Amino acid sequence: MSDSNITKRALAQSLKELMEVQPIEKISVGSICSQCGLNRKSFYYHFKDKYELINWIYYTEFVEKAIEKQFDTSWNLFEEMCSYFYENRDFYNKTFRVEGQNSFSEYFFSLIFSIMSAHLADIFKDEPSVDPYAEFYTDALVCAIKKWLSKKDAMLPDEFCRFVRIAVMRASREVTENPEFTL
Numbered sequence: 001m002s003d004s005n006i007t008k009r010a011l012a013q014s015l016k017e018l019m020e021v022q023p024i025e026k027i028s029v030g031s032i033c034s035q036c037g038l039n040r041k042s043f044y045y046h047f048k049d050k051y052e053l054i055n056w057i058y059y060t061e062f063v064e065k066a067i068e069k070q071f072d073t074s075w076n077l078f079e080e081m082c083s084y085f086y087e088n089r090d091f092y093n094k095t096f097r098v099e100g101q102n103s104f105s106e107y108f109f110s111l112i113f114s115i116m117s118a119h120l121a122d123i124f125k126d127e128p129s130v131d132p133y134a135e136f137y138t139d140a141l142v143c144a145i146k147k148w149l150s151k152k153d154a155m156l157p158d159e160f161c162r163f164v165r166i167a168v169m170r171a172s173r174e175v176t177e178n179p180e181f182t183l
Contacts, residue, residue, distance in 0.1 A: 008046050010036040012057045015050065019094055024050070051102040054095050058104065061088075063111070074119060075165060082157040085149055093149045105142070113138045 014036035018027045029043050029050060047053045062084045071077040085092050095104040116134040124130045141164075148160050155163065 004046065007038065007042055008053075008056065008060075010038060011043060011046065011053055012060075015053055015057075016091060019091060024054075024094055024098055049102060051098070051104065051107075054104045055107040058108070074115070075161070078164070079157065079161045082145070082148075082161050085145065086154070086157040086160075089149050089154065096146045096149065105146075109138060109142050112142055116141075 011032055014032045015027065018031060018035055027050060029040055032050065032053075033040050033043050043053075047056065062081065066077060066080060069080070071080065092104075096108075099105050113134055116138050117130055120130050120133050120137065124133050127133070144164060148154055154160070
């Protein structure tokens with residue numbers, strides 16, 4: 001492992017430890033560095049702020065591994081992602097509470113939006129743009145994940161994935177089979 005990755009991992013571990021006892025808003029770059037014995041200059045060499053560090057954690061712990069696996073279906077990827085979130089739910093529940101520029105919520109939304117756009121391109125090829133549809137489904141999925149993780153008695157990941165899949169598939173089937181379907 002390169003020195004750069006060792007430093008990044010030390011900063012990531014430090015942030016995770018601090019988030020166990022403090023809200024992210026109260027954690028400073030200085031406290032992250034102090035926790036792992038590094039200086040602020042080291043932090044800013046690798047990251048512009050603590051939110052970029054959180055995004056890096058997600059990318060290296062989940063996204064890179066997911067890319068390597070090359071899942072058979074989107075549902076398999078979704079199940080793997082939910083399992084990862086569930087295993088790390090305290091950390092991600094706290095990170096999802098922060099909204100706005102550079103937040104994990106914004107970063108995660110952009111990742112899911114990219115995936116949705118690619119998957120929906122064929123379905124909505126007759127529309128002027130797939131973006132509004134991708135945004136709609138992304139909003140729904142991100143909101144569902146945030147709510148799921150925030151519950152003290154959160155369903156197990158496989159139960160949550162089953163719930164989402166059934167909700168999407170049954171609604172799609174109803175609309176497809178019953179053109180007169182109204183809300």
